[in-house]
Amino acid sequence: MVVALVLRVVHAALTELQRLDSRVRRELEQMPEGMGYAVETGYRAPTLYVRWSGGQLQRCAAAPPAPCCALRLKNLPLAFLFCTGQMGVAQAYARHAFTISGDVADVMKLARLINLVEAYLFPPLITRRIMTDIPPLQVNPLRVYGGIAFGFLCNRYRLSR
Amino acid sequence: MNAYFEFRNAVKLLCGELALERIPSELAALGSERPLLLSDAVLSKIGTLRLVQQAMESEGCPPAQVYTDIPVDSSLEVVNRIAALYRELDCDALVAVGGGSVIDTAKGVRLVLSQDTDDILALSGVENLPLGAHVPFIVVPTTAGTGSECTGVAVIRNDANGVKMEFLSPFVEPDAAVIDPRMTLGLPPKATASTGMDALCHAIEALTCLQANPLSSAYAMEAIRLIVRHLPEATRRGSNREARFAMALASTMAGIAFSNSMVGAVHAIGHALGGVCHVPHAVAMTILLPHVMAYNAERCAADYARLLPLLVGEERAAATLPAERALAAVEAVRALSARLSELCGLPLSLHAAGVENRLDFPRVAAVAVNDGALIVNPRAAGEEDVLAILNAAF
Numbered sequence: 001m002v003v004a005l006v007l008r009v010v011h012a013a014l015t016e017l018q019r020l021d022s023r024v025r026r027e028l029e030q031m032p033e034g035m036g037y038a039v040e041t042g043y044r045a046p047t048l049y050v051r052w053s054g055g056q057l058q059r060c061a062a063a064p065p066a067p068c069c070a071l072r073l074k075n076l077p078l079a080f081l082f083c084t085g086q087m088g089v090a091q092a093y094a095r096h097a098f099t100i101s102g103d104v105a106d107v108m109k110l111a112r113l114i115n116l117v118e119a120y121l122f123p124p125l126i127t128r129r130i131m132t133d134i135p136p137l138q139v140n141p142l143r144v145y146g147g148i149a150f151g152f153l154c155n156r157y158r159l160s161r
Numbered sequence: 162m163n164a165y166f167e168f169r170n171a172v173k174l175l176c177g178e179l180a181l182e183r184i185p186s187e188l189a190a191l192g193s194e195r196p197l198l199l200s201d202a203v204l205s206k207i208g209t210l211r212l213v214q215q216a217m218e219s220e221g222c223p224p225a226q227v228y229t230d231i232p233v234d235s236s237l238e239v240v241n242r243i244a245a246l247y248r249e250l251d252c253d254a255l256v257a258v259g260g261g262s263v264i265d266t267a268k269g270v271r272l273v274l275s276q277d278t279d280d281i282l283a284l285s286g287v288e289n290l291p292l293g294a295h296v297p298f299i300v301v302p303t304t305a306g307t308g309s310e311c312t313g314v315a316v317i318r319n320d321a322n323g324v325k326m327e328f329l330s331p332f333v334e335p336d337a338a339v340i341d342p343r344m345t346l347g348l349p350p351k352a353t354a355s356t357g358m359d360a361l362c363h364a365i366e367a368l369t370c371l372q373a374n375p376l377s378s379a380y381a382m383e384a385i386r387l388i389v390r391h392l393p394e395a396t397r398r399g400s401n402r403e404a405r406f407a408m409a410l411a412s413t414m415a416g417i418a419f420s421n422s423m424v425g426a427v428h429a430i431g432h433a434l435g436g437v438c439h440v441p442h443a444v445a446m447t448i449l450l451p452h453v454m455a456y457n458a459e460r461c462a463a464d465y466a467r468l469l470p471l472l473v474g475e476e477r478a479a480a481t482l483p484a485e486r487a488l489a490a491v492e493a494v495r496a497l498s499a500r501l502s503e504l505c506g507l508p509l510s511l512h513a514a515g516v517e518n519r520l521d522f523p524r525v526a527a528v529a530v531n532d533g534a535l536i537v538n539p540r541a542a543g544e545e546d547v548l549a550i551l552n553a554a555f
């Protein structure tokens with residue numbers, strides 16, 4: 001439940017930060033058209049499938065076709081730690097918390113995006129524990145939260161097609 | 162310490178005198194009668210490969226075929242080609258004799274064969290593959306540097322974009338590795354020094370990166386001790402068997418260490434330099450190591466201080482103020498490479514290594530930040546940071 005919610009919020013935050021943060025925008029806009037990411041969290045557990053298409057990060061119902069990079073957390077407890085700010089991407093990697101299918105370079109891009117999202121969504125008290133270096137914020141996190149709340153109200157992050 | 166860690170080394174090590182002569186019995190135990198022997202043209206020419214062939218033939222186990230067309234900078238395509246040849250010849254084992262490129266190529270071939278596919282590109286990832294079919298696999302390293310005989314990773318160039326791809330799977334590890342001092346006796350001084358520095362780099366990065374754990378660190382510390390003690394002598398007098406054997410062991414131990422704790426920014430930038438500017442891996446490692454250590458020093462003060470006695474001796478380390486020990490360790494590594502450079506002309510700057518100008522540096526930085534090795538570096542590094550390191554190393 002928490003994991004499913006956080007995954008939805010991550011997608012929403014990336015959509016908002018595409019507007020608000022130049023690093024997120026650059027990272028996304030450098031992706032090849034049709035690039036997909038799958039984040040899976042365990043057996044019969046929540047998933048997030050996204051695809052970069054038409055200048056937007058679209059949320060999909062199923063794993064996107066190739067090119068797609070899949071990151072699978074090995075079990076739900078690990079996904080919970082990961083989604084609740086108790087374990088950062090680098091820590092998750094160091095603890096063998098997930099497997100990767102696809103080009104490792106694509107995961108590095110995703111890792112930078114997740115770090116940026118976490119920097120905005122979590123207070124410094126949390127980010128200091130899970131990141132070696134916290135990326136500086138370009139806008140007030142409240143604007144990101146506000147954008148996300150408004151986006152959910154307008155049903156902006158619905159599944160594409 | 163990490164709240165959770167994993168450690169694995171499933172490679173049987175055959176170390177020391179007449180180790181090569183153990184290959185036939187090892188192959189027999191693995192159920193092989195038609196091994197495919199993989200190596201490169203240089204090793205074939207200088208006679209190193211011949212020693213392995215003789216050891217196999219004398220025990221009635223000649224290779225079904227000897228393939229020596231593996232280039233210095235091997236690629237996914239070479240891997241696919243060799244896998245096809247293996248099937249065509251109906252071979253039943255792989256024996257790889259060489260340095261990093263040959264071993265990584267062979268690991269790729271092993272992966273393709275065991276996963277029963279034609280194209281290695283489809284297999285890239287981290288811990289993503291099931292065990293697959295068992296393909297008996299023996300590695301004979303001919304440099305004391307890569308440690309690749311004991312690592313669960315293969316780094317292979319993708320010709321499509323010139324970028325090196327990483328394949329992390331425990332199933333690329335060989336069944337056995339043969340550490341025979343005869344294999345490195347003929348290694349020229351410069352290659353001895355640079356590959357030795359690559360091993361030092363594995364150990365230092367393994368000790369300091371975010372995935373370090375007590376077991377990997379134990380291997381790393383002992384590797385560093387052996388390298389500092391024996392690398393200058395192995396460079397100066399290549400015929401010294403004791404120094405050669407110590408270096409071979411150190412390289413293997415450093416390999417075990419970093420296979421379990423990963424490497425960091427030195428390797429991320431080095432892979433990119435190899436892909437974009439064609440700087441040989443070990444040369445890039447030698448040049449970058451002190452610069453990246455200086456960059457990481459503020460986060461690794463305790464670990465670097467722990468290194469100091471190994472690098473300069475107990476007495477000098479004790480005489481250094483605690484607050485200065487980390488930077489003293491960086492300087493000691495710099496001094497070691499300078500000493501090696503005096504002995505054999507090892508390049509200490511990118512310029513000296515043949516990089517003519519800085520025009521490619523932005524591209525190197527862009528590739529480096531996407532290298533998997535960067536994820537566990539103790540200090541985050543963006544393109545600007547990598548550029549600064551490259552400029553300092555130029």
Ligand SMILES: [Fe+2]
Nearest residue numbers: 307359363446
């Ligand atoms: Fe290396």
